[in-house]
Amino acid sequence: MRRDVFQAIADPTRRDIMTLIARSPLTPNHVADRFPVSRQAVSKHLKILQECGLITVTRQGRERYCHVQPARLNEVSDWLDAFRRSWEERFSRLDQLLAEMEDPANPPHTSPL
Amino acid sequence: MRRDVFQAIADPTRRDIMTLIARSPLTPNHVADRFPVSRQAVSKHLKILQECGLITVTRQGRERYCHVQPARLNEVSDWLDAFRRSWEERFSRLDQLLAEMEDPANPPHTSPL
DNA sequence: TATTTGCGAAACCAAATGGTTGCATATATA
DNA sequence: TATATATGCAACCATTTGGTTTCGCAAATA
Numbered sequence: 536m537r538r539d540v541f542q543a544i545a546d547p548t549r550r551d552i553m554t555l556i557a558r559s560p561l562t563p564n565h566v567a568d569r570f571p572v573s574r575q576a577v578s579k580h581l582k583i584l585q586e587c588g589l590i591t592v593t594r595q596g597r598e599r600y601c602h603v604q605p606a607r608l609n610e611v612s613d614w615l616d617a618f619r620r621s622w623e624e625r626f627s628r629l630d631q632l633l634a635e636m637e638d639p640a641n642p643p644h645t646s647p648l
Numbered sequence: 649m650r651r652d653v654f655q656a657i658a659d660p661t662r663r664d665i666m667t668l669i670a671r672s673p674l675t676p677n678h679v680a681d682r683f684p685v686s687r688q689a690v691s692k693h694l695k696i697l698q699e700c701g702l703i704t705v706t707r708q709g710r711e712r713y714c715h716v717q718p719a720r721l722n723e724v725s726d727w728l729d730a731f732r733r734s735w736e737e738r739f740s741r742l743d744q745l746l747a748e749m750e751d752p753a754n755p756p757h758t759s760p761l
Numbered sequence: 762t763a764t765t766t767g768c769g770a771a772a773c774c775a776a777a778t779g780g781t782t783g784c785a786t787a788t789a790t791a
Numbered sequence: 792t793a794t795a796t797a798t799g800c801a802a803c804c805a806t807t808t809g810g811t812t813t814c815g816c817a818a819a820t821a
Contacts, residue, residue: 545658546779550727557734564797576780578799597788597797605735608728614663615725621670622718659809677767689810691769710767710818 540610543587548572549580553589553603560593560600653723656700661685662693666702666716673706673713 544550552566567577581601584590588607592599657663665679680690694714697703701720705712 545655
């Protein structure tokens with residue numbers, strides 16, 4: 536099974552869980568209280584987040600606290616940055632730009648980010 | 649079927665396709681040449697990217713050119729920004745911080761991004 | 762006109778996903 | 792000690808995913 540950060544945040548519930556426990560660590564039960572699915576479904580989401588390092592869990596007696604690990608999201612922003620660099624590189628390649636200007640299928644004036 | 653930007657970029661092949669055509673628009677066949685899967689598999693990926701607005705396709709005779717639409721990725725960076733705001737808010741809430749310092753299950757010195 | 766080329770659509774398939782219910786276990790508490 | 796609480800794990804299920812092969816059709820070309 537694929538288990539990477541991009542796949543982890545593809546699910547809207549998992550994104551919401553991340554944002555929720557970013558404010559303050561919560562136990563699985565408290566997290567589950569905030570979502571319309573079962574405790575076990577949330578538990579699965581937490582396991583996936585844990586497996587790709589987006590959260591860590593510390594035990595405190597019979598309770599477990601889920602803490603967010605924000606640094607792991609750098610993988611996403613790094614990819615976004617690399618993508619944007621590729622996009623901007625397009626405008627610095629004169630030959631490419633000239634070719635596009637002569638070819639109506641490749642409009643050169645598509646707006647950047 | 650879910651069809652949003654997060655789900656679209658969850659697949660590594662689709663991320664690579666995005667980065668590839670960010671440099672310059674390509675036809676589906678040219679895109680497929682760059683990947684180890686069949687042309688039809690790539691065609692499906694392109695359809696998904698198109699359905700969630702990450703690429704647009706212009707026709708030129710019997711060829712189609714796939715163009716990246718970078719602005720749609722703002723949905724991702726917007727979520728990252730919102731998440732980081734939530735994370736930073738954690739440090740501005742004094743009561744929360746004090747509670748964490750007294751509770752070893754909630755370490756207050758977890759490193760930010 | 763006959764053929765090649767570019768590409769989408771459909772049918773099919775194994776695996777993954779996101780959910781459920783039920784059970785087990787460890788820790789608090791009465 | 793008996794009970795309640797917090798939580799993980801396993802089994803099961805329907806749907807989605809990512810891939811394949813096959814077919815069809817429109818546009819270019821011989």
